[in-house]
């Protein structure tokens with residue numbers, strides 16, 4: 014006598030407004046009606062598998078595992094499901110497992126619209142298509158959600174769930190941004206202790222505790238939370254996203270999640286809509302204290318703002334030499350052997366400033382060039398394409414509705430779905446191209462900002478050589494100094510040249 018099982022599961026394609034129980038009860042009714050009409054009677058309770066956990070992979074679904082085990086006995090004629098994706102919307106390896114299990118045990122898959130015999134080549138092909146279709150859709154939904162978030166972040170909105178210390182999350186129109194709150198004073202204090210007083214993060218934590226300033230969720234400050242604050246660009250009005258995204262990978266056959274720091278080109282780093290709490294200079298000085306400080310002897314004070322970033326054309330570092338009766342000079346560390354002549358620090362600084370200003374002008378020209386108009390055009394392309402993608406998503410939802418309610422046959426569905434998929438691919442391609450253009454504009458603006466910061470700090474009479482050096486190191490990779498040995502005469506010395514390499 015023929016024996017059938019029934020497998021019930023709520024998937025992500027089902028309405029969010031219905032509970033697992035409601036969805037399962039609805040499907041149960043559909044399948045029992047089908048069984049009564051086509052299989053000669055309802056499926057007995059003992060043969061019904063109800064998946065109540067929401068696992069996408071087979072490994073996460075205990076009832077599915079139990080079902081697969083029973084199929085192996087070979088006495089089962091078929092399994093009833095409302096549609097193929099109830100069995101799997103997971104990855105290709107899951108699809109393979111299911112196809113093999115049903116095919117080699119001659120177990121049918123029965124749905125109200127079609128019965129699949131996986132020993133049959135055409136049925137198998139069609140079944141595979143149905144499973145991967147489900148998977149594509151799931152990936153697509155994730156992608157769309159991600160794109161929406163990226164779009165929002167790129168506009169400078171705050172999309173995190175909890176506002177960083179120092180800010181409140183406030184809704185403006187349809188999006189969220191940050192507004193400084195009473196904690197902002199603590200942020201300023203932390204930066205001041207770190208940058209101006211040079212105190213360590215553990216001592217800062219202890220000081221705050223002593224001042225009875227409480228962190229948000231715990232009793233005491235930790236040095237880790239202090240360090241996080243000191244590195245977070247949200248306090249200079251920036252929004253950083255994707256900095257640590259969750260990465261899933263296989264390890265010993267299991268999927269494990271981790272949150273490594275993303276590579277720099279994967280982050281989004283833009284001007285936020287929110288007000289900064291500290292200045293760019295203070296923030297750069299703070300970053301500089303994290304491992305980027307020049308190696309100086311403990312007690313000698315740094316007096317060369319270009320320490321570590323200026324080299325003679327022979328490859329040796331340029332040394333700052335204060336003079337008894339005249340202006341300080343910069344010379345090659347092996348001046349005697351290399352022969353490049355020295356110059357006054359003042360001369361070199363002026364030349365560096367001139368080069369930096371020149372670089373800024375060049376970048377600004379880049380922004381003002383006809384290319385920049387293209388960027389504006391790209392922005393409108395991005396808007397239009399996003400709008401169309403949204404419309405497409407609605408169409409896609411409707412398509413699934415039509416299939417599930419039986420308005421469309423599977424054939425019609427496959428056909429319509431292919432049309433939508435092709436259009437979606439076109440739009441996605443157009444979107445990523447336009448976005449790449451937009452990003453390059455952001456990076457030019459960032460560079461201008463960084464270089465302007467460098468000019469400002471070099472010219473700042475109040476900034477110490479140490480602060481200047483720390484900041485310049487974040488922007489300049491190297492400066493190569495060159496000055497010919499030959500002396501024409503004392504009053505007309507050979508000019509020196511500088512080559513600046515930015516980070």
Ligand SMILES: [Zn+2]
Pocket residue numbers: 325326327328329345346347348351352353
């Ligand atoms: Zn040299």
